[in-house]
Amino acid sequence: MKTKCGFVGVIGKPNAGKSTFLNKIVGQNIALVSHKVNATRKRMNFIVPFEDIASGEMGQIIFVDTPGLDYxxxxxxxxxxxxxxxxxxxxxxxxxxASATDTLEGYEEFLHFNENKPHVVLLNKIDLLSQEKILAKIALYQKYQDKFLAIFPMSAKKDENFHQLLKTIHTSLPYAPFLFDSEDLTDLKLRDIYKELIRESVFNNLSDELPYESDVVVEKVIESDKIEKIFAKIFVEKESQKSMVIGSNANTIKRIGKSAREKIEHLIQKKVFLQLNVFVHKSWSKEKDKLKFFGYDID
Ligand SMILES: Nc1nc2c(ncn2[C@@H]2O[C@H](COP(=O)(O)OP(=O)(O)OP(=O)(O)O)[C@@H](O)[C@H]2O)c(=O)[nH]1
Ligand SMILES: [Mg+2]
Incomplete structure (x- = not known):
């Protein structure tokens, strides 16, 4: 039996719900989700098996999460x-x-550079709109119906059944052998996921520019049967930001640590010891070489 396998780039404006959808589809919180924009910084693969009952064909859909399109x-x-x-x-x-609460501007920008690449539209967050408004929004997208393969109005947060969407994608995938083990949810290493979960806690506990001027490096992981010991560093750009991350009586860093630890414990179903230390790396998000140090190679 021939198998299907291919890459599906998950593209959209910041905050559309890309990472929420991907966590949902693999049934694990792996990607950082935040109500703040520009949460995702690098691509991440999410591997989803699919069996087409009618044809008996087996597929491996590799969804790739991306940062929101922002200029x-x-x-x-x-x-x-x-x-x-x-x-x-x-x-x-x-x-x-696309978020159903957004205008079509983001989609129209996408059509400009997409050329003829086949694509499916997921119109997300319909739980936030009335039936009438949803239908009106779908009608606007229908103007471009010769461009997309299908449109799926749904809620990544609330829906549980994505079968029809997966089927449409599976149908368009090329015939190819599986690239990953069929049990894998992602090819990320655990320490990359720890980094995302710690970053998520930073995003959700700090305001203004701090989430955007901080990053996390997981320095060391010591595994044993009973406990996972994780040593990580939070980097910020200025001394004043360091004090804000720590907070008075170290309350903020404790809160970040507690929430990250609980998320990691939930993921690996094991007790976690998490040590977080804060460091200043001046202007790290604004200089090429420094960005490279954090794994963001701009060339
Ligand atoms: N009400 C509602 N909120 C949603 C839904 N999907 C996502 N959200 C929320 O929208 C916000 C953004 O979600 P993300 O998954 O981080 O969005 P993203 O597209 O990955 O954002 P970037 O990584 O910044 O590009 C979060 O607060 C989510 O909880 C949905 O279906 N309904
Ligand atoms: Mg994201």
């Missing part, structure tokens, strides 16, 4: 945009995720 001067944001565009180039199909 900003800052070097880190330029890396993020490049990263999303690279994934777009390298994918077999695109899943464009």
């Amino acid at each position: 900003q001067e800052k070097l880190l944001n330029q890396f993020m945009l490049k990263e999303a565009l690279r994934v777009h180039q390298e994918s077999d199909i695109i899943l464009f995720i």
